[in-house]
Amino acid sequence: MSKAMILNRRQALKVAGYLSLSFGVPLQSVLSQADDLGQATSLPGDLKGTPMLNAWIRINADKTVTLLVGKVELGQGVLTAVSQVCAEELDVDISRIKLISGDTALVPNEGVTAGSFSMPYCATAVQYASAEVRSILLGLASQSLKVPVDQLSVQDGLIKSSTGLSISYWDLTLGQSLERKATGSIKPKDPSQYRYIGHAVGRIDFPKKMTGQAIFLQEMRPKGMLFAHIVRPPSYLSELQSVDLSVAQNMPGVVKVVQNGSFLGVIAQREQQALAAAKALQASARWKQTTEMPTHEGIFEWLQKTPPQKIIPTKRQVRASTQAASSTHEATYYRPFHMHASIGTSSAIATLGSDGVLVIQTHSQSVFETGLAIAKMLGMEPSKVRCQHVQGSGCYGHNMADDAAADAALLAVSVPGRTVRLQYTREQEHQWEPYGSAMVVKIRAGLDDSGNVLDWSLNLWSNPHGTRPSGEAGNLLSSHYLAKPFTLPVPENAGAPNYAADRNAIALYDFPGHEVLTHFITEMPVRASSTRGLGAYANVFSIECFMDELAHLGKVDPVEYRLRSLKDARAKDVITKAASLIGWSSYKKRPGAGIGIGFARYKNIAAYCAVALEVEVNEKSGRIRVLRAVAVADTGQVVNPDGVKNQIEGGLIQSLSWTLKEEVKFDQHQILSQDWASYPILTFSEVPNVQVELIDRPGMPFLGTGEAAQGPTAAAVANAVFQAVGVRYRRLPLTPDRVKDGLPASKT
């Protein structure tokens, strides 16, 4: 049993009390920071929402530093990166940093860990907060040593004067209360002085993960913990007609059978007992099914004929000149629903304590908003629901983590004082997670005599990309099935500068006329929400394929065509470098093989990324093999080069999997993609070698990286396939059957 993993409420508060020994801050003042904007509106990153320095950083008497962050580890390495930033600006050894992340009672509310926001918002806040705490400590040392600040230096928390005097952070802060708002006025270090930022630091969580020490939520085993399983209906709109609870109730080890409307669950002494009882419950349940879905084959037609909730003018830039286009080109691209398909199914642990506080351990990306949604679902005071983030399997967006937290909570309140653990079955995860939305993207361009774009018009049709808990009970899956059900709030499409369905729908290229219309369809045939990159995957795929088509129509080299349509020098740099790494200009075309390139700046405000790769197409089987891939990224100031490379390469490989293999299949009644056999993903023998190069920009803002490779990779594949076999494939995924069907008869 790992004691470290068991963070019950009392222990956590004890820890907090200890931590605040030196930078004493009452818990309540931490919680109220979010409201206390005061004059701090121009502070960097998430310091804006939480300006108190000791809400982020505490200097402890035991010679450690506590760093409190609202962002959470999802496998992307963010906690290692923010530790590096803190160690750098505070001038302490990184081993002194103790992290508390994602505990709603303790950390700054930084919203959702998503959208590649953690580096620009959290790491930037930590950077400025650490620099300011260091400066305050230097000020204290100056008073104590009676030496001017400019004659002091710091090494691992020890402040030394040029005259040989010294005092440590730990001595300075003993018994002191340093509650102070950040001013944001202390400039971080010059990049030339960096020893942590820009250097590869090993992931702080890897030694535990690789030696089997407890670190995941699934490894929390509070004494007396019970195990739960739930029963899901056969389809989305099913209603429970009848069920015999007694069979499950009388099975070995069963502690409680829970029925609330159409929501069914079982709590038992052992995991396998809960599973067996849930199966028995499922067998006795009779449902009324009303779900009628358009099927995965019919989804694109459905999207285009269903009345949109609104048509959003994402961009409207009318061309000034009146020159008539000499030709036009139009193409339509299709992206199916995708799964997050985490390797571990979602899990949560919940306990309703004798103090009336419901404590939930969850791997949610949005601990605060999910906690609030659960409180509303249960009719509890929001302050009585506390979420603590503990790592789970990688998530890549809004998967079922939040639903697991809600379901564990629903079950735990039926057995007050007992701890209940829930982990979904594989079928439950595959069939019920919110998928990345299917999309149709139609692009039309008017061209001048040289093939340059005069007018560019992009229309996209999409379901929502955001049905996260957002503090609303109706966003939690099981809330729809309760005796007093909640309804799904009408989803919004986030606007500028991040966008959602229309994320990256505005091409970064400089076109004289440029129009983007977003047909936002809120009626959802299947459950949809945020999946890595949101609309950017389909939009970048479409834009970058279309640019390739235009280049070929104009008989211009596709790399040259992109470069001459761009003004942004950083964009040009990643494209040029990716082309050079793949050997673009010297590539010797072979039959059935080809190279292709794709580019985007994620959200047009985050990391720049170009991907180039070589494919080989087996014209008999239709199978595409990616032989090698390169990616070049510019993420501003790089904090952890190996971490960024890992994210870019991982995103590239995941996008290859989406692009070549993945499509959620469903008939009129149910989801057919129920496991790894019916929803295959890329495997080792299909993964190409990948070379990732970074263009570092010392001193420039951190740009989020995690989603940058998704769109460019998809386009690079389709463009390479075109070079290989001369056919434009515009419907994803590029499965062997689809490729074969598209080949001219002579080739098959």
Place this chain on the structure above:
Amino acid sequence: MVTFKLNGQSVKTEANANETLLSVLRDDFEINGSKFGCGKAQCGACTVLVDGDPLRACVAPVSTVVGRSVVTLEGLGEGNKAGRLQQAFIDEQAAQCGYCTSGMILMSQALLERNPNPSEQEVRQALDANLCRCGAHNRIVRAVIRASRSKS
């Protein structure tokens, strides 16, 4: 009563012989490495070694291992000191979320026992039925090659 060897120690459990080995390892013996991923032997996150051979613990009843020797991720190191493959995975930073890692390491252990110097292609083949969703495949392959070359 089921008795077997777990990471070199003799153990016994009162668990029902039909319970999965994975469930017994995780819930009775507090094994952390082997993970629940699918319960259908499709992903490999639960892989353990039984008498040296890989077994998907999520579908195997615990009775499968009566009198046999089971090795999990915990059995490859000494306490918190990483074993050869574990250290190679750390050195290559061969993961992102790390949920599939234990299965990858145990499959690789079985590979290295029968083929101490595998080629890149052989490593890919050996791990082909183990799924990674984060895209750490190439790092994992490099880690296995690195381990095969380290003598410790």
